[in-house]
Amino acid sequence: xxxxxxxxxxxxxxxxxxxxxxxxxxxxxxxxxxxxxxxxxxxxxxxxxxxxxxxxxxxxxxxxxxxxxxxxxxxxxxxxxxxxxxxxxxxxxxxxxxxxxxxxxxxxxxxxxxxxxxxxxxxxxxxxxxx
Amino acid sequence: xxxxxxxxxxxxxxxxxxxxxxxxxxxxxxxxxxxxxxxxxxxxxxxxxxxxxxxxxxxxxxxxxxxxxxxxxxxxxxxxxxxxxxxxxxxxxxxxxxxxxxxxxxxxxxxxxxxxxxxxxxxxxxxxxxxxxxxxxxxxxxxxxxxxxxxxxxxxxxxxxxxxxxxxxxxxxxxxxxxxxxxxxxxxxxxxxxxxxxxxxxxxxxxxxxxxxxxxxxxxxxxxxxxxxxxxxxxxxxxxxxxxxxxxxxxxxxxxxxxxxxxxxxxxxxxxxxxxxxxxxxxxxxxxxxxxxxxxxxxxxxxxxxxxxxxxxxxxxxxxxxxxxxxxxxxxxxxxxxxxxxxxxxxxxxxxxxxxxxxxxxxxxxxxxxx
Numbered sequence: 001x002x003x004x005x006x007x008x009x010x011x012x013x014x015x016x017x018x019x020x021x022x023x024x025x026x027x028x029x030x031x032x033x034x035x036x037x038x039x040x041x042x043x044x045x046x047x048x049x050x051x052x053x054x055x056x057x058x059x060x061x062x063x064x065x066x067x068x069x070x071x072x073x074x075x076x077x078x079x080x081x082x083x084x085x086x087x088x089x090x091x092x093x094x095x096x097x098x099x100x101x102x103x104x105x106x107x108x109x110x111x112x113x114x115x116x117x118x119x120x121x122x123x124x125x126x127x128x129x130x131x
Numbered sequence: 132x133x134x135x136x137x138x139x140x141x142x143x144x145x146x147x148x149x150x151x152x153x154x155x156x157x158x159x160x161x162x163x164x165x166x167x168x169x170x171x172x173x174x175x176x177x178x179x180x181x182x183x184x185x186x187x188x189x190x191x192x193x194x195x196x197x198x199x200x201x202x203x204x205x206x207x208x209x210x211x212x213x214x215x216x217x218x219x220x221x222x223x224x225x226x227x228x229x230x231x232x233x234x235x236x237x238x239x240x241x242x243x244x245x246x247x248x249x250x251x252x253x254x255x256x257x258x259x260x261x262x263x264x265x266x267x268x269x270x271x272x273x274x275x276x277x278x279x280x281x282x283x284x285x286x287x288x289x290x291x292x293x294x295x296x297x298x299x300x301x302x303x304x305x306x307x308x309x310x311x312x313x314x315x316x317x318x319x320x321x322x323x324x325x326x327x328x329x330x331x332x333x334x335x336x337x338x339x340x341x342x343x344x345x346x347x348x349x350x351x352x353x354x355x356x357x358x359x360x361x362x363x364x365x366x367x368x369x370x371x372x373x374x375x376x377x378x379x380x381x382x383x384x385x386x387x388x389x390x391x392x393x394x395x396x397x398x399x400x401x402x403x404x405x406x407x408x409x410x411x412x413x414x415x416x417x418x419x420x421x422x423x424x425x426x427x428x429x430x431x432x433x434x435x436x437x438x439x440x441x442x443x444x445x446x447x448x449x450x451x452x453x454x455x456x457x458x459x460x461x462x463x464x465x466x467x468x469x470x471x472x473x474x475x476x477x478x479x480x481x482x483x484x485x486x487x488x489x490x491x492x493x494x495x496x497x498x499x500x501x502x
Contacts, residue, residue, distance in 0.1 A: 041168045043456040043463075044431040064432060066167045066456045067365050069485075 003099040005033065009075065009118035011057070012127060014038075016099070017075040017118065019109075027076045027107045027115075031063065033098045034128045041066040042091040047083045047105065054080060054107060056114045061104070074107065076114050082106040139184035140282045140343040150363060156252035158185040161363040170366035171458045174329055175499075178288035179362035179370075180350050183328075186283055187255030188337060189248040189262075192273040196246050199269040200234060202405050203262070205389060205398040211236040213244055216309045216324050220389055220397050221250075221258060222407030226414045227385040228392065229261060230254040231377065233326060235311045240320070247311075247322070247337075249283075251379045282343030286350055286359075287333035287370075289501070294354045295334060299323060308332075316346055328367065330374025330499055369455050372464060375425060375497030381436055381453040382423055382466055388414045391468065393423050393496070421449055421468035425496040428463040428482060428489050431456065439483040440467050440491070448473050451482065457498060464498050465491070 008016040014035035018028045036042070044064040054060045054074040061072045083105045087093070094102045109115075119127070136159040145152060150161035161182065163170060173179055191200060201208040206219035215236050221229040233249045250258045259276055266274050286295060292304055303314045303323045311324030322337040338346050351361060368378070377383050377392055389398050389411065398411055414420075428434060433454045440449040454465030465482070473480075476495050481488040 040163065040166050041456075043433070046432075064456075066369060066433075066458065067162070069433075069435070 003028075003103075005099060006121045008099070009115055009120060010124035011073055011075045011118060013073045015073055015075050017115065018099075019112075019115065025109055025112065026081065027078070027109050028103045029060075029075060029105050029107060030098060030103045031072060031094070032124075032128075034131075036094045036098050036102075039063060039065045039070060042094060045088050045091060045104070047085065047088065048080045050080050050083060052080045054078060054105075056111075056117075072104070075118055076107055076109050077111050078107040078109040080105050081108045137185075139182055140340040141182045141184065141347055144344060144347060145182065148361065150361075153364075155364055156185055156255075158252060160185060161361075163363040163365045164361050167363070167365035167369060168458045170360055170362040171369050173358060173360040174288045174331060174362055174366065174370055175459060176289065177358035177360075178286055178291045178294055178333070178354050179329070179366065180347070180354060180359055181285040181287065181362050181367055182282070182347070183285050183335070183367075184282040184343070185252040186278075187248075187250040187252060187258065187276070188278045188281055188283065189250060189259070190275045190277050191246040191248070192243070192275075193269075193271050195269055196272050197236075199265060199272050200246055200248070201403070203265060204232070204234060205405065205407065205411065206234070207399040207403060208234060208236075208246070213238045214306075214310050214312055216311050216326055218309075218397055220394060221261065222389070222411065223385065224407055224410060226388045226407045226410035228379075228383045228387055228389060229385060230258055231379060231383055231394070231397075232258075233324075235322075235324060237311060237313050237322065239313060253380055280340055281337050282340050282346075283335060283337050284343070284347055284350065285327055285329075285333060285335045286354075287327045287329040287331045288359070289331060290354075290357045290359070291331065291333035294357045294359055295350070297353055298349055316342070317349070319346075321346070328374075328376060329370040330376070330497060331370075331501055368453075369458060372453055372455055372466065373457055373459055373497065373499035375466070375499075377423065377466070378453060382468075387468075388420070390414050390417070391420045391422055418471055420471065422471050422474040423452075424467055424469050424474050424493045425498055426451070426454075426465040426467055426480070426482070426491045427460070427494050427498070428454075428465065428491040430489055431463065432484050432487075432489060433463040434465045434482040434484050434489065434491070438465075440469060441481045441483060441488070442473060443479065443481070445481075448480065459499050466496075469493070
């Protein structure tokens, strides 16, 4: 499976979410290439725990650059079923591949209708271009 | 960007070269061009070129300028030789720190001595106000705030002097550390001083505003083959933090005295009186106040200003004033003020980083010393 940024949904705060046809109840979450470029010099990422519940629009972790700390917000509500723990030791990889290899967590969604409220690529790109 | 922000004469260059601009002390300043870590490492291994035109530059002329400054500064000024630079503090009557400054004794092209005070951008208007009643007591001293008429560029790093060779007279490049000279750069006036805020060797140049873009371009062009880069305020902060240098608004405040800050060397109390000297005399013997220390933290998370420092029983013993991930040490570092009874090198603490306790221990400052 390959994740294309054009096919994702986004929060204004730069988190992306992807849902594959094979596992329709599971949302894969990450942060966008724009966010990674804005942050630069990443040194740390705090991830949630498997089993933890997350809610749409609420903080689920944080990412820290040399300059500052930024919260990461969950695009969907549900329960964390998997986290990408190796990513924490390999944050540089986010600047190369923030989508496929840069996923952060997988969430068993409690309300998939929340996806409809997120930005599509065109709207998200428009927001970034005007940032 | 807010329209009230001041800009330096190099602002257009920063914009054209993709700098990320942020407000700092009322100026729209570059925080980074591409990467703080890359700019930091360029300064440690080759050279970094910094626009520091936001720093305040105050000029004092007249035969009694040294006496006026001797009254205002914690460091002796009246014995300064032409070409000397000293780090000093400006204190209030209670011995609280109003600013930390560099004072230079310079010789103008006409052969007259004058003094230049470089103050923090964030304190410039406060210091100019602070000066007023004292200027009235020294009517023969001519005071000019030359900040807006000039620009200031720092060239810092192991190859900084070498890269300036084609640009500056040899007599300037052989200046000793903390020495300064009025000279010329391509026929235009230029003050060069062997000072900096990075822990590296280097120079700081003051030129006329209108000459600044050309001097800046010349330095970058000369530095290209050495790996020199333009460096923003982000790396300026990580560089000074590694070098253990205090920053006003973080380690220095009006409520902090020089001895707490470890800056007793900048106070000459013997055989002289100046503003704050009576209070400083007492404070120099007071060992009860929190002391500035360096901390190295475990893990990758940095403690930022305001993070609490706890003893192993969870009791609060101090607070972080600056903290960042150190690109050179590849670890988080911080400066903090700690209860003097436990401010001992090697002592272990916890730092509360947004609710998580992270182990830290006191190390000697600076964190980084050039080889």
